[in-house]
Amino acid sequence: MRPVLHIPSWIQPHSRESASNLEQEKEQILDMLNSVSLNTELLRLGQGDREDINAITNRLAARTKTVDVTVNTPRSAEQERALSSVNHLIDGVVEKLQEDMQAGKDVGSLLETCRRYLNACNPEQPDGPIDQRFQAQLIECTADDQKKIRRKLAQLITQLERAERTFTPQW
Structure with missing residues (x-):
């Protein structure tokens, strides 16, 4: 009967x-779909092909966004x-x-700015300057939230680098 008692302690972290x-x-799926939309190779295609690809990526993104996966993290009022x-x-940067x-x-x-924010997430090994104001707020977040923020910033930097390559002429 003892093994049954261990199931709940195994299920919670696993789930x-x-x-x-x-x-x-x-x-990751949404990021891949976004990268298709920003791909400079699309500019070489005809208008009809571009419209088809954009329609497909928009449809797939909309379908992906209907999937709602939520992992609730318990937080204090200060952490909230x-x-x-x-x-x-971060939303200010995105806007x-x-x-x-x-x-x-x-x-x-x-x-x-995003790199400074990401460096604030890695104070032991920063890859450049740190945004002190961002870091002060980040430190008050839960460890799970800090991991999510780090991932979100890394994805945002990838998108920004892609956008910079897309909209900057490559001579």
Whole structure:
């Protein structure tokens, strides 16, 4: 009868890990679909082919977004505020990115901001300057939230680098 008592202690971390992996897989699929949309090779295709590819990627992205995987993380009020503040800073970069891309502006400064944020996530081994304000808020977040934020920033940097290559002429 004892082995049955150990099942709940095994299931909780295993199910959280599996759900977290599904959440990451969903993010990766959406990132791949986004990279298809930003691919410079599309510019070489005819208008009809581009429209078909965009329609397919939009349909797949919409279908992927209907899958809702949520891993709830218990947080104190301070941790909630810190997470909200960190997300607000990241959302500000994303909004500015969209504005700059529509206006055809350089995204280099946004890329640098994201790198400073990511360096704040790795204070032991920063790869450049750190954003102190971001780091102060990040430290107050839960460890799970910090991991998610680090992943989110790494994906955002990849998208920014891709956008920079796409919208910058390669001579």
